Amino acid sequence: MIKNILKKENYNQNLNSRYTKGKLYFTVFFTALMIAIIGLAILLFQIISQGTEMLSWTFVSSYPSRFPEKAGILSALVGSIWLMGLTGIFAVPLGIGTAVYLEEYAPKNKFTQFLEINISNLAGVPSIVYGLLGLAVFVGALNMGRTLIAGALTMALLVMPIVILASREAIKQVPYSHREAAYALGATRWEVVRSVVLPSAIPGIMTGAILSMSRAVGEAAPVLAVSALVYLTFVPTDPFDRFTVMPIQIYNWVSRPQDGFRELAASGIILLLVLLLSMNSIAIYIRSKYQNKSEE
Amino acid sequence: MLNNQAEFKNKTHMGLSKRRVITGKIAEIVFFLCAVISIITTLGIVVSLLSQSLYFFFEVTLWEFLTGTRWAPILKPQSFGVLPLVTGTLLVSGIAALFAVPIGLATAVFLSEYAPDRVRKIAKPFLEILAGIPTVVYGYFALTFVTPKLQIILPDLIIFNALSAGLVMGLMIIPMVSSLSEDAMVSVSRSLREGAYALGATRSEVAWKVVVPAALSGIVASFILAISRAIGETMLVTIAAGATPRMSLDPLQSIQTMTAFIVQLSLGETPHGSIEYNTIFAVGLLLFVMTLTMNLIGHLIVRKWQQVDK
Numbered sequence: 001m002i003k004n005i006l007k008k009e010n011y012n013q014n015l016n017s018r019y020t021k022g023k024l025y026f027t028v029f030f031t032a033l034m035i036a037i038i039g040l041a042i043l044l045f046q047i048i049s050q051g052t053e054m055l056s057w058t059f060v061s062s063y064p065s066r067f068p069e070k071a072g073i074l075s076a077l078v079g080s081i082w083l084m085g086l087t088g089i090f091a092v093p094l095g096i097g098t099a100v101y102l103e104e105y106a107p108k109n110k111f112t113q114f115l116e117i118n119i120s121n122l123a124g125v126p127s128i129v130y131g132l133l134g135l136a137v138f139v140g141a142l143n144m145g146r147t148l149i150a151g152a153l154t155m156a157l158l159v160m161p162i163v164i165l166a167s168r169e170a171i172k173q174v175p176y177s178h179r180e181a182a183y184a185l186g187a188t189r190w191e192v193v194r195s196v197v198l199p200s201a202i203p204g205i206m207t208g209a210i211l212s213m214s215r216a217v218g219e220a221a222p223v224l225a226v227s228a229l230v231y232l233t234f235v236p237t238d239p240f241d242r243f244t245v246m247p248i249q250i251y252n253w254v255s256r257p258q259d260g261f262r263e264l265a266a267s268g269i270i271l272l273l274v275l276l277l278s279m280n281s282i283a284i285y286i287r288s289k290y291q292n293k294s295e296e
Numbered sequence: 297m298l299n300n301q302a303e304f305k306n307k308t309h310m311g312l313s314k315r316r317v318i319t320g321k322i323a324e325i326v327f328f329l330c331a332v333i334s335i336i337t338t339l340g341i342v343v344s345l346l347s348q349s350l351y352f353f354f355e356v357t358l359w360e361f362l363t364g365t366r367w368a369p370i371l372k373p374q375s376f377g378v379l380p381l382v383t384g385t386l387l388v389s390g391i392a393a394l395f396a397v398p399i400g401l402a403t404a405v406f407l408s409e410y411a412p413d414r415v416r417k418i419a420k421p422f423l424e425i426l427a428g429i430p431t432v433v434y435g436y437f438a439l440t441f442v443t444p445k446l447q448i449i450l451p452d453l454i455i456f457n458a459l460s461a462g463l464v465m466g467l468m469i470i471p472m473v474s475s476l477s478e479d480a481m482v483s484v485s486r487s488l489r490e491g492a493y494a495l496g497a498t499r500s501e502v503a504w505k506v507v508v509p510a511a512l513s514g515i516v517a518s519f520i521l522a523i524s525r526a527i528g529e530t531m532l533v534t535i536a537a538g539a540t541p542r543m544s545l546d547p548l549q550s551i552q553t554m555t556a557f558i559v560q561l562s563l564g565e566t567p568h569g570s571i572e573y574n575t576i577f578a579v580g581l582l583l584f585v586m587t588l589t590m591n592l593i594g595h596l597i598v599r600k601w602q603q604v605d606k
Contacts, residue, residue, distance in 0.1 A: 018498050018501070019498060022498040022499055022500035025503070026406075026499075026500065028402055029403070029410060030406055032400075032401075032403045032406065033402075033403045033406050033419060035399055036399065036403060036426060036470045036471070036474075037422050039426075039467045040425060040426050040467075043434075043441075043467075046437060047433070047436070094333055095330075096330075097327050097331070098333070098334060100330075101328055101330060102331060105324055105327055115335065120591075121588060121592065122334060122337060122338060124524060124587060124591035125341065125528075125588070126528025126529070126555065126583060126587055128528065128530045128555050128558050128580070128583070129580055129587075130341075131558075132348075132577060133341050133345075136344035136348055136577070137344055140568070141344075157337050160333075160334065160337075161334075164334070188312065188320040189320055189323075189324070190320040190323035190324070194323075214428070217430075218430030218431075218432075220431070220432050220530075220531045221530035221531055221555070224559055224562060225562045228563060228565075250432050251432050251534070251535065254435060254436050265436055266440075269432075269433050269436060272430060273429070276428065276430070277425075280428060
């Protein structure tokens with residue numbers, strides 16, 4: 001009986017073809033990953049091959065010009081740094097506050113649920129819509145004009161979901177026993193937050209803050225709607241100045257037909273990518289250092 | 297004795313001092329107000345888009361706006377049919393989805409089912425870089441590299457066209473599809489895989505016939521969220537897809553998307569309060585409603601699937 005069942009013809013004999021099919025699938029899946037990575041490599045190569053020639057100190061320290069060989073990115077670079085700093089000042093405290101409320105205070109009810117859905121939807125709103133919000137509210141209704149402060153407030157609303165998400169993750173990582181220990185010593189909720197939760201969540205929060213600011217540096221659409229201006233030959237000196245940022249300057253150069261400006265755009269992109277990559281690596285460094293520490 | 301006890305209590309703060317109670321209350325209120333700002337933001341978006349486009353809809357009926365097939369708000373005679381912008385947007389996002397959905401899904405399957413930890417550790421940062429590149433950079437890439445290369449194969453291709461913008465946008469949203477799909481696949485329970493292996497399935501059969509169907513709702517959600525991202529993307533299409541509102545699905549032509557129109561008009565010095573100025577809010581409102589609907593559906597699917605999982 002058993003011998004009969006074990007006969008070869010009772011078993012699927014096309015195992016070989018199934019293995020071949022499996023290998024084929026593997027090749028397809030692997031190729032897909034490679035397409036994404038090769039796409040990235042070509043993109044970086046194209047930018048570096050086009051942009052290194054114009055990249056010089058003159059480029060960093062000059063104002064935009066009608067002549068590509070004299071043009072520089074100074075006003076946009078300073079504008080970006082201003083925007084990044086102001087955005088951080090608004091977005092980071094508010095984001096942390098929201099995260100603390102949701103993790104430490106919020107009761108489990110419909111309102112909290114609504115708050116959470118609302119935040120995840122805000123993260124998906126197109127950036128240009130934030131630009132329209134800034135244009136209508138900060139530039140229009142509050143009469144701030146097309147200034148740095150209006151741009152920074154707009155950008156802060158845009159990146160706040162990033163800060164909130166990262167801070168919540170960091171706060172969740174704080175072991176519950178630490179809180180209980182503090183409560184047992186008679187601390188109030190605020191004292192627990194201030195002296196137990198926030199200090200150990202700080203590295204994760206910092207990571208989120210840096211990532212949110214690097215997002216702010218790369219965004220062009222909302223700033224275009226708020227500031228409009230793309231040709232500036234002065235450096236903003238206070239939050240109520242007009243301004244431009246690097247992505248907008250790059251957009252301006254890309255949209256001109258002359259080759260010289262295209263190369264300038266590539267140089268600007270290199271500078272922008274270096275800035276973003278260094279910010280992100282600092283964030284990753286903080287994250288990994290923190291992770292190692294908590295494993296010890 | 298009793299007096300001493302009261303004194304002791306007072307000195308060592310056995311009871312909560314008034315100051316600590318009040319500080320705690322203030323802190324709670326401040327945190328709550330921070331959280332409320334996110335609701336105010338949403339309200340601000342809705343109110344500012346609605347109120348500004350109201351002026352627009354006083355002059356152009358909603359029906360005319362949604363069904364008209366000619367979009368010429370700055371040319372004379374003016375015409376406010378938004379359909380050409382919508383088809384332009386859908387064309388570019390459609391091309392992006394055709395490119396990114398299969399590749400993103402296959403990448404996710406590879407990372408979740410095949411890749412050893414070491415490979416994953418190398419591959420994921422690359423995908424994260426891809427996701428972190430500003431969109432102007434993608435626009436530059438589409439215009440100065442992809443379009444010239446495509447023109448070698450397709451001589452009819454216009455310099456500003458939907459095809460290369462769509463392809464590069466596909467490259468841009470691959471990380472979004474792959475990371476969300478991978479999350480869905482990784483959380484498929486191990487016992488399902490082991491069951492299939494025990495029945496003699498090969499690795500690709502497990503991946504394709506067990507893991508992908510089990511994670512399907514998460515995967516579909518990743519597609520929806522990625523396409524919604526593509527619809528709202530601005531700088532790439534402004535740079536590479538052109539500024540010609542056209543009611544056509546020909547990818548070789550120059551088109552204009554809703555987002556690119558908003559940028560074009562905000563750059564021109566349109567007088568505040570004119571109908572042209574209010575037009576961008578009407579288009580913005582439509583864009584907001586479209587992406588919000590897709591995001592809500594996407595998040596709903598994810599949440600439903602997480603509940604089933606538990």
